[in-house]
Amino acid sequence: MxxxxxxxxxxxxxxxxxxxxxxxxxxxxxxxxxxxxxxxxxxxxxxxxxxxxxxxxxxxxxxxxxxxxxxxxxxxxxxxxxxxxxxxxxxxxxxxxxxxxxxxxxxxxxxxxxxxxxxxxxxxxxxxxxxxxxxxxxxxxxxxxALSPGDTQATDDEQIRAAIQAELSGQSWGGGGLIRVHVDKGAVELTGTIFDERERRAAHVAAENVAGVKSVSDQLAWVEPMSGVVVLPEEISPKEISKAR
Structure with a gap:
């Protein structure tokens, strides 16, 4: 523009x-x-x-x-x-x-x-x-x-999954294929591994910006880079997220 x-x-x-x-x-x-x-x-x-x-x-x-x-x-x-x-x-x-x-x-x-x-x-x-x-x-x-909801054409699950995966693949923080995407009737589930807590929010934003997405569920596991400890989403506290930043 x-x-x-x-x-x-x-x-x-x-x-x-x-x-x-x-x-x-x-x-x-x-x-x-x-x-x-x-x-x-x-x-x-x-x-x-x-x-x-x-x-x-x-x-x-x-x-x-x-x-x-x-x-x-x-x-x-x-x-x-x-x-x-x-x-x-x-x-x-x-x-x-x-x-x-x-x-x-x-x-x-x-x-x-x-x-x-x-x-x-x-x-x-x-x-x-x-x-x-x-x-x-x-x-x-x-x-x-651009952010206002409009008359968007219906998108099937495979098109949604492919669009999210393409967006993630184009980003340096996108996990290099470690973030997996599953879509069922517009409901997106993110699984896989991240090494920085900020990547979790970025992946969520990337998914919700794709046309046809109705909800986003985050099941990403965070691997702490220094110790190698794996932390599942429900185990992460706000304090740990703050420290990761």
């Missing part, structure tokens, strides 16, 4: 000359945590977010340092912090050169960039002009649709 399918458009944006007060009012009115800053021709020049308003003189939260730390900081940096704490226009407090993504990017690329840069939203651009914005919340909608 591409970002163009989930992005929010049209975009609520502001000009560099917009007042900080107006930017704050827009964020509150629309319940958003950031605003793209654009020139009159639609060119993106920055972004202003709640984080840019944390160190403000009006709140009494401007940065304070002890005298010896203040001595080590350059006058230019202190001056820049003063502008952020007292500036009245968006261009004085915004983050310049916002991280952007193209409208043809995939959702995987969006998530990768958000994770790498630790950001919550990405302006979507086309030829340098902003055409939308994608936030973490925008990714929830396609996920929710």
């Amino acid at each position: 591409f970002v163009e399918a989930v992005m929010t458009t049209p975009v609520i944006s502001i000009r560099p000359s917009t007042s900080v007060a107006e930017a704050a009012r827009l964020m509150l009115a629309h319940r958003i945590s950031g605003l793209p800053v654009v020139e009159g021709d639609g060119t993106l020049v920055g972004i202003v977010s709640e984080g840019d308003f944390l160190r403000r003189s009006e709140l009494g939260t401007e940065r304070k340092r002890s005298w010896w730390l203040e001595f080590l900081v350059s006058p230019g940096k202190v001056a820049d912090e003063y502008v952020h704490a007292h500036g009245r226009k968006v261009e004085e407090v915004m983050t310049n050169g916002a991280v952007t993504i193209s409208k043809g990017a995939t959702l995987d690329e969006v998530v990768e960039m958000m994770s790498r840069r630790s950001i919550k939203r990405l302006p979507v651009v086309d030829n340098g002009k902003i055409v939308g914005i994608v936030a973490r919340s925008d990714l929830l909608r396609p996920m929710a649709r």
